[in-house]
Amino acid sequence: MQTERFNSVRKKALDAVFEKRNIINIWRKVVKKQLRDLDLLDLFDHFDFNYNIEDRAQSIRTEVLNGTYKASQPLIYRIEKKLGVCRHLVVPQPVDALILQVLVESIGDNVLKKQPSGKAFFSRDRHSVKKPHEFSSTDYSWKGQWKELQKQIYKFNESFELIVVTDLSNYYDSIDIRELKKVFTSYSQVDEVIIDLLFRTIEEISWKPDYMPYSKRGLPTTNVEAIRLLAHCFLFEIDEVLKQRTNDNFTRWMDDIVIGVESRKKAVDILSSVSDMLKSRGLALTLAKTNVYSDKMGYVHFQIEENRMLDDLSKRYAKVSPPKTELTSLIKIFKKHLQDSSPKYWDKVSKRYISFFGRHGSNELLPLVKKIYIEHPVLRDNLIVYLTSVGFTTKTAAIVLDIIKNLDLFDDISLFQLSNLVTLWQVPTDTESKKFLLAFENEVVEISKRRRLPSDFYSLLWFKTKYAHPDELLKFIVQFQNLWQSDSFLRRQVTAALARLLYLQNSRVQEILGIQFSSGNLSTITLANQLRSAMFEKELNPKISLYLFNPNFKKPFSVQRFLVLCSFLNSDDFRSRPYVKEKVLSTIKDPYYLKWLELQYNIVVV
Secondary structure, three states: OOOOHHHHHHHHHHHHHOOOOHHHHHHHHHHHHHHOOOOOOOOOOOOHHHHOHHHOOOOOOOHHHHHHOOOOOOOOEEEEEEEEEEEEHHHHHHHHHHHHHHHHHHHHHHHHHHHOOOEEEEOOOOOOOOOOOOOOOOOOOOOHHHHHHHHHHHHHHHHHOOEEEEEEHHHHHHHHHHHHHHHHHHHHOHHHHHHHHHHHHHHHHHOOOOOOOOOEEEEOOOHHHHHHHHHHHHHHHHHHHHHHHOOOOOEEEEEEEEEEEOOOHHHHHHHHHHHHHHHHOOOOEEEHHHHEEEEEHHHOOOHEEEEEEEEHHHHOOOOOOOHHHHHHHHHHHHHHHHHOOOOOOOHHHHHHHHHHHHOOOOOOHHHHHHHHHOHHHHHHHHHHHHHHHHHHHHHHHHHHHHHHHOOOOOOOOHHHHHHHHHHHHOOOOEEEHHHHHHHHHHHHHHHHHOOOHHHHHHHHHHHHHHOOOOHHHHHHHHHHHHHHHOOOHHHHHHHHHHHHHHHHHHHHHHHHHHOOOOOOHHHHHHHHHHHHHOOOOOOOOOOHHHHHOOOOOOOOHHHHHHHHHHHHOHHHHHHHHHHHHHHHHHHOOOOOHHHHHHHHHHOOOO
């Protein structure tokens, strides 16, 4: 029920922020990419949301202005940090991610104008955009801000006798939301209702296990800019003190702090002051990661020599591939680097090595991949990108099989990452390649039987959606119907997979699709509606063409895009257009997609 205060006072501020065109622009420019960068992906790439964004934006605006908006249940998953210890991460529903981003766009600049020092960094979800709170670099991407941070650390190492390094203990999990709200309100200078909506949404997407009440402690860890901004600004008072006490000779990336000092006494004095300030907010330094390094030790821990070498290599080979002799020499250096993981920036520099080899499609790294992948979970994302760049070969296939057979799984994403990798590869349809796919699938099945986790079913579904014959895929979906119908995330993913089966005109497929309309799950209902309406599409309109056949899109043709394509090819009128067939065959080169296009839609390469 709305109060007069809401109608007369609070609604005005929301009306200005949640303008329909603004919501649409923020979805297209920021949030769509945020969701694509998550660890767990949507099998339909949220195309149903994107395709109907004008209607969804109006619906969001109406809900917010009516005072009826409530965040939906997010997806919570685990990612391994080290030795089986996992962090819980949150995937908000698209509506909630969009609302959070709309809010942060309206308040972000005001907050960052209050930042005491340009030496504290956090990335924004946009490309090079000039802002009034300008740092020493105008590139606000993660990469741009990280480069600027590195420059500061180089300077400290050259200018000071000692370097202090520290970070905060379980920072996100330890933040008192009531304290954060007080601090954030003092910086934001915006209407109260904006802050109330922001913090209520955060409360609703936070992890609350076992029906336990909301503890008001801990920010949800997620790839949403609003959360990063809150965590960043909570330490502005620390930045102010460090700026004064060090003459601005410090740098901070979220809760990682590096300080240049002249003496050990000053280092200890600063750490003591910072520790007391943090305790007043319910936070603490991680003593095990707090150290005072000499300039020589700083040179080692920040891997300055290797960073500079990699900087040089990246510049020299930005547009051309390195000669084999250079790559052979570099792999020897990398092997030596791997032997000692004690330096503070070891993992960051390791990622740079892996990225360099991947960027140039070098096979030199292949013999090391299995060992690194199993022993260092923090490097798995980069290794997956590397293997994607190298592509499918008998060597890479053997490595992936070796990994999955020997991997001890403690999280919810490692198996999916491997499944997604295999679907991104262009695997031939010959006998030997089929043996690899069968062996890989068997391993995923065995893991799924052993662990019985929804994330394992999801990984297997992802794999089968590309490589399984339609009859086999349908049999799999029917067999595990009780499992996926009891999980809202899995229900949506299975509904997406139906795009490959609707051409069958099978009564069982139609029945499964029909059930989704009465599921009560909004995201599943909208997807089911999108699949059904796509079956009556008559023309290749610009929105469809831009998504499916964008010539500037250089990434592999994903299984998600293939499902979206299938959803429209299920329309007889759409499929019969000669220019549609021409677009499809000029875009798709993957052997398995071509195989299913011929089988399902009689679209044949001539």
